[in-house]
Amino acid sequence: MDFRYDERTQELQRQLLAFMDEKIYPAEPFAAATDEWSRPAVMEELKAEARRRGLWNLFLPDPEHGAGLTNLQYAPLAEITGRSPHLAPEALNCAAPDTGNMELLAQFGSPEQQKRWLTPLLEGEIRSAFCMTEPEVASSDAANIATRIERDGDSYVVNGRKWWSSGAMDPACEILIVMGRTDPDAPKHLQQSMILVPRDTPGVEIRRGMHVFGYTDGAHGGHAEIVFDDVRVPAENLIAGEGEGFAIAQARLGPGRIHHCMRLIGMAERGLELMCRRAVSRTAFGKPLAEQGVVQEWIAESRVRIEQLRLLVLKTAWLMDTVGNKGAHTEIQAIKIATPSTVEWILDKAIQAHGGGGISQDFPLAQLWAAARTLRFADGPDEVHRRSLARRELRPYLSEQAN
Amino acid sequence: MDFRYDERTQELQRQLLAFMDEKIYPAEPFAAATDEWSRPAVMEELKAEARRRGLWNLFLPDPEHGAGLTNLQYAPLAEITGRSPHLAPEALNCAAPDTGNMELLAQFGSPEQQKRWLTPLLEGEIRSAFCMTEPEVASSDAANIATRIERDGDSYVVNGRKWWSSGAMDPACEILIVMGRTDPDAPKHLQQSMILVPRDTPGVEIRRGMHVFGYTDGAHGGHAEIVFDDVRVPAENLIAGEGEGFAIAQARLGPGRIHHCMRLIGMAERGLELMCRRAVSRTAFGKPLAEQGVVQEWIAESRVRIEQLRLLVLKTAWLMDTVGNKGAHTEIQAIKIATPSTVEWILDKAIQAHGGGGISQDFPLAQLWAAARTLRFADGPDEVHRRSLARRELRPYLSEQAN
């Protein structure tokens, strides 16, 4: 057992921290000033600079297309980008949902699909959206997805309604990956498929952006409600084969959760840093907040909880690298359960230490909080994951009893 | 001891519930569609209708100007308006900060001040703002207020910077009540005064609206940052006398907190109602949420906590009526400590039961949550009130020990 980051990771951490200090943090106020659905003006400069520094596509384990890092190597880098989650991930071409979509195309896409969509995504020229969640069903169980994808000659025709399609409000978003049912009569886990739908295909109606506690989440390309009304795409747009949608979705979720959780830890570190700065600079009742017991408890608890979360996420990354996503299933659920709610707690305390300013646009805290709160739902609410993890924990006892 | 509402209260509850059902709830979607800083188009109709029904100025205990209700009679009515806090309070001319400002003018204003400002406020023709909090100081201690109000001939000249001046973004807002220091050399509690500043006075610069999470809180007239730069008003605009600002602020806070807390309880009831509706209509893992233990715990805990909160607020109202605001000091603090955080918890659970929809514009929950969260700061953060209440609790033990 060894808790040291390896050399390459440490080197990349140094480079990335320098990039944050020199480029990202200074760009933050500019970023805030841009309008709703376009990426901040400074973004193209940041991307060019990140690329120049070799901080590009770090998320992709496939060395042909990406940096070839393991999950364990990438995790601490994703954490650092989480300190400025509205700028840094995209600047490094490591922003959701593009990362998951690129992994998916690298792993399951045909050469033609890769050439047409993966290449411009890897170049940071376009963005993409992942259309899975539906308003009418509990989408945490993928088997419930009701959108239809029907074969008709050389085409597939898509009909359905999606929401929380993150990224789809971004004008640069050109491609949607849509999950839907190709065969409602197949066994439950073979009914679903995934298909590539260019955003400008006739019949694709981007209805509106969903709000997140008043935010449009423009820097993330928003969260669209989309209606697919007889949307026809060539048959070769299907990813892998019919009935493979569920399996692809499962493959996509593991790394996605690791990335989310590591960025959340970066958000928590940012919140704790801001809380400490506030504590040493603000006085109430004749002494700095830093000397008040209640604020000290918040700071100590935040530190203790962050350390625990980070170790659990890193161990999960290590398990994914050594025994595979399936072997790490329980741990992946565990980090999904523990991280958003804990980080939400930390950010709440950081907000409280800032008084009214904390909930306003003058600090990033309220927006970070909303992001953490949202992740208590993303990929299924906490309750679903706890239920599932408990059933796994109980399994040996049930077997024992059955004998 | 008797826990029954009196006859008049019960009659008003019936009338107000009918008004909610017939007019307010149906207007909610329209209200959401209007633009940021103007009141919803339907508002004037709602106000006219409320007035016609005798549901007007219920908050004002002074029978000459208002309904002449006691705090105990008004509290359950304020609760009902809290079920639709962006429409109902204003429709009844019972919205903050106007209520506090009207009370203040009714109690401390000169006949001329009352004629010029109280009358149109009571008529619902204009709105007002209360300018107390400042960005540079911990304003929970009113003695810290740094804005200057200086006598110069027949005028006072105001210089300073305020924020969280609720209501001031509303185009209908015509008058600001500003707290500031007239005599920095006086004893601490005699330094402050309050003065009436028409919003269009030269030197008044409304800088921007503060955001609350991502909301502008337009329906409440927003929360302005305002700079006062050599703002000159006639000397007769001073309220009561020089040095009375602190005493007036104290008098204003007690009823304000009761109103806030009762509306919060209405918000919690609304949240619980939505949670129950969702629970009976949404199925996950093969059975309705209503039959799932975790959701049942949320519902039960919400009910149990609401009942406790309501009783504490009602007792506080009763104390204010029977022994005065000063005698009810501890209880006023207690409800300020208990209510926002508890209601925040209930709304969080209601959101969680709604999945992604819960944090979006499709339900009122996220916005209600943000309002509850904000009230953990308003009139001083929870921590300040807990500290103060504890010191009072400890006082007899300290005396005992001193002897």
Added chain:
Amino acid sequence: MDFRYDERTQELQRQLLAFMDEKIYPAEPFAAATDEWSRPAVMEELKAEARRRGLWNLFLPDPEHGAGLTNLQYAPLAEITGRSPHLAPEALNCAAPDTGNMELLAQFGSPEQQKRWLTPLLEGEIRSAFCMTEPEVASSDAANIATRIERDGDSYVVNGRKWWSSGAMDPACEILIVMGRTDPDAPKHLQQSMILVPRDTPGVEIRRGMHVFGYTDGAHGGHAEIVFDDVRVPAENLIAGEGEGFAIAQARLGPGRIHHCMRLIGMAERGLELMCRRAVSRTAFGKPLAEQGVVQEWIAESRVRIEQLRLLVLKTAWLMDTVGNKGAHTEIQAIKIATPSTVEWILDKAIQAHGGGGISQDFPLAQLWAAARTLRFADGPDEVHRRSLARRELRPYLSEQAN
């Protein structure tokens, strides 16, 4: 609505507080010194004195046998006895389980049963136990009770195993009220009956006292595991009629919960008082605990929570008096859910403020804590009550949906 205690209650409060100060608190150290299963030596003196002062059988609403107080009048008196729960309730002849047993006999007992058992209980000459919970079944659902009571000629024969039969370890305990099945084929709620079993009847085996976090709870007569092996009693020992056990149990539970909850509030007040005394007398890191923010938060939260609990319990008592136990069903559940866990929290903080002493025999806190913790189970665990209360809350929404 009126939050004042009535005159008689206030007068009894004054008398009881004087009795606590003059007799009960001074007796506490002596009480601790006595051996395990016998009542403290001083108890007979305390009982005589309480009786002399008219503080006797206050719990019994029936004016023929008891003080004739309403639930609302008795509740604040029960609270006061909770401040010294190992001495005061018994000193006033108001200790569980005797109170419930006396109510039961007063309401359902035959004249002969009353003469034989109720009279000596009312005189404080003997004690009693209530034998309901069984180790093998989830006894929170009374319908699960498996003990058999079978008619055989002029006798009933009892067979079964009970535990947590509170009071049965006390040498003064002479009578057991046993719940068991007389007719397993009857409809579910008509299967059970209650019967009087003298503790010295052949076949009654008191196996052992159950421990409560290391305590034997000797002052309460312990909690016995009892085996009934062909225990034969005369047929006239049956209470009311065959099949009425469930109804009697329901009638017994409401007042029992009110009493428990009010005593718990007294325990919380005692804990808060001790926490405050400690806070003003103990110094750490150069200043008294009373000036440390974390301890101030504990004190403030304790006070705020106690006030809410008390009001909810009082309102429940008022409802029982005005609309009956059945009409107060939801509120009775609500206080059972809220009170033990909240008081446990307060006592935990009081313990923490005392350092190591807090968990030891040097303060009553650890024992009070164990009592509060135990009440999270008594009459069914919190989870059962929350489930039931939620189902009631959901009922109107389910009906609405069904239409």
Added chain:
Amino acid sequence: MDFRYDERTQELQRQLLAFMDEKIYPAEPFAAATDEWSRPAVMEELKAEARRRGLWNLFLPDPEHGAGLTNLQYAPLAEITGRSPHLAPEALNCAAPDTGNMELLAQFGSPEQQKRWLTPLLEGEIRSAFCMTEPEVASSDAANIATRIERDGDSYVVNGRKWWSSGAMDPACEILIVMGRTDPDAPKHLQQSMILVPRDTPGVEIRRGMHVFGYTDGAHGGHAEIVFDDVRVPAENLIAGEGEGFAIAQARLGPGRIHHCMRLIGMAERGLELMCRRAVSRTAFGKPLAEQGVVQEWIAESRVRIEQLRLLVLKTAWLMDTVGNKGAHTEIQAIKIATPSTVEWILDKAIQAHGGGGISQDFPLAQLWAAARTLRFADGPDEVHRRSLARRELRPYLSEQAN
């Protein structure tokens, strides 16, 4: 970074788990039956067997006297012993406070001291106590210790009062290590010394055992209150030199906390195991607890929290091994803050799942809970550690601000 236990650790884990299954768990009921202050009869057999299997003195990193394991290697073994904390640690000669005392003697004892006391302790022939905490002062700050150790000719004379001297009630306890002030005028951290006091020295009065909730904690040798009244011991009994008491205490605490925390994790695993067994075997409301959402949440949360705690403790052990106890200071505090309260929470839920049985002597849960609760005080209450950790976290911000 690597999360695998090394080979030697894995081999010892296998051996120790076998020993638990074959010897320890079967001995548990016998152990419970023995009387208060003597070690269970079976203990000598268990010790002989552990020794035979090479599972002896595993805690001692010094290869001359012990197993020569690193902290990181020993930690997972300590965890396993925590599953039966009243038997296993002593069976392996790895029980507190002997472990800390042996380390202390191995590191700071003179050859004579080692021969006289360390050898029989390593052989498991005698037991020892550590006498630091005092009733009159906040002993979490060691500088407060008031007991006097005064030189008088060839002797030292000890006067003072200690409590919570763990182990001292055990008849096998022969030696006390006492901390006290040799020079009240020295700088704060040089006033204290440690000295060896045979338990049968005249003037040593073992007053009583402190209770922990209702437990005497007999299996751990209890927690004594001891008065030292002119207790005279030879000068050579002083450990190291005058004024070194504080430094020795610091050296002793780090490993002590690691051991406590690892055993606590074992206790949590035991609690979770019992909760799962109960969940699959107990039915309420028509289905097993294992299928009820609330119980599933407890199980999932327990697993998620245990995983995080264990990783934090293991990382702390690794830091102690690689950068020393001083370099691991923050992490040692972090585990002390996080572990007892989290394990207490898990055990509380396990108890709740067991109904009344959970708080009784029929399951180990209540006793495990009491042990976890106690550790929220041992070596200073949580609040002290949080305060200290926060100050460390704030230090860089304070420096930054100072510049």
